[in-house]
Amino acid sequence: MISFLKLNVKTKVLEKLIEVKVLSLVSAFSVFLSCFFVLWVINPDGVLFKLSTPTGGDLGAHVWGPAFLRDELLPNLRLSGWAPDWYAGFPAYHFYMVVPMLFIVVLNVGLVLPLLILTIGLVSFVVFKLVTQKPKHWRSAFFFAVCLLLLIIPFHYGLAFKLVAAVGLILMPFAGWKMGRLAGLPEPTPALLGASTLAFIFDRSFNIMGGNLMSTMAGEFAFTLAIAFCLVYIGLLIKGVETGEKRAAAALFLALTGLCHLLVVFFALIVSFVALSTRISRASVRWVAEVGLLSGLVSAFWVIPFWWYRSHLNDMGWEKLTSYSSYLWSxxxxxxxxxxxxxxxxxxxxxxxxxxxxxxxxxxxxGVVLSISVVVLALAFIYLPEG
Known part of the structure; x- marks a missing residue:
């Protein structure tokens, strides 16, 4: 009788493990399909991988920037400086996010021989070890190793620009899925979160506010990158205030969010405040404070000069939208x-x-934190004054 009960328990445990494994595989495959669908839509006739110059909306103006960064600023050990272009000149990357442009430069330049050969060999060896031995967190390490391999290979300038402009859209379903996984949601909820980003990506109600396909193709690709980083940060935030883990990773993704686009980091900060408010404790306050301090230090190289010279900013001419019912409902x-x-x-x-x-x-x-954050943003949209 006891042997039968033990066998029955083992069978149920095995069935549960198989069920969890199958759900995880289905979830991962659905995320892959979502990412592939976005890639398929934005790559008609293979234009994304052709050696051409991207344009459309403000995107054509951005094509100039990474080349100026590569040829003029970086050789002089600078990330910003005065550009003689655009009539009387202007301060390049003092008031616009430089990190997305650095991604393009790195992808474009790569490494020169013989460093390229040595690095490819080293990364290939690391990838082989990760796949064969599968240590803890080997999937994450494998992903970053493959990314490093891509970064060290020089790409055509136009191709590098298009890949960076598109990668935020392509990876947004993955970022949504990762947010759900980090937050501890059961399967298949993370997969549904990843798939739900498609509705936002293909939203046709705005074309320049940032984040969706039309905005990205019009030049707001930095905004899209920031959203992808922000989603991962939110997952780390929910996990961190509960367990105290992942401080460094959360700080990095929060910093990347702000360094890619300032408007998105405001949303991340609101979510952080709400998450902390719903679980106030000495440990959670310390976690948020440490993450905020570390992310501030990481991003200080660009944020501090931006703030210091803010008096030189020009008026963007933005006006407060007052069609509240239209933008919030109809x-x-x-x-x-x-x-x-x-x-x-x-x-x-x-x-x-x-x-x-x-x-x-x-x-x-x-879900609770995001719901409260949305309400806060809606109230801010209505009641914040212009300016």
């Missing part, structure tokens, strides 16, 4: 005739409300 007064409420915002809000209720019922902190 979308019946959009910025241009070709913009449309697709996918319907009302459906997204209803689904978000259902998710908020389920998060409360099942005590899923990520």
């Amino acid at each position: 979308r019946d007064h959009l910025a241009a005739d070709f913009l449309t409420n697709d996918p319907p915002l009302q459906l997204a809000i209803v689904l978000a409300a259902v998710g908020a209720v389920l998060s409360l019922i099942f005590r899923r902190r990520l």
Whole structure:
């Protein structure tokens, strides 16, 4: 009888393990499909990998920047400086995020021989060891090793620019999935989070506010990169305030969020405040403070000069939008005739409300924190004054 019970318990445990493994594989495959779908859409006839110059909207103006950084600023050990172009000249990368442009430069330049051969050999050996021995966190190490391998190979300038401009869109489903995994959500919820980013990517209600496909193709690719980094940071945040882990990783992703786009880091900071408010303790306050301090130190090389010379900033001419019901519900007064409420915002809000209720019922902190953050942002949109 005892042997039968032990066998029954072992069988149930094995079945549970198989179920979890299958769900994890299905989840990972769905994320791959989401990322591949984005790549397929933005790469008609293979244009993404052709040796051509990207353009469209403000994107054409950005093509100049990384080349100036590569040829003029970096050889003089500078990340910003005065550019003689654009009529009377202007301060290059004093007031615009330089890190996305550095990604392009690194991808474009790569390493010169013989360092290239030695580095490729070393990285290939590391990848082989990771795959064969599979130490702890080997998948993450494998991913970064492959990224390093791509970075050390020189790419055509136009190709490098297009890849960096597109990678935020392609990896956004992965970032959403990773956020759910880090936050401890059960499968298949992380996969659903990853797939849900597709609705945002292909949102046709705005074309220059940043993050979606149209905004990215119009030049806002730094914004899209920041969103991808921000999603991972939020997952690390939820995990960190509960366990006290991942300080360095959270600080890095928070810094990358701000260094790619300042507007997105404001959202990250709001979420951080809400996450801390919903779980106040000495440990969580310390975790958030340490992450904030470390991320500030990492990003100080660009943020401090930006703040110090802020009096030289020009007026962007932004005006406060007052069509509150349109932007927060109906979308019946959009910025241009070709913009449309697709996918319907009302459906997204209803689904978000259902998710908020389920998060409360099942005590899923990520859903609660994001729900409160959205309400805070909506109130800020309505009540913050212009300027």
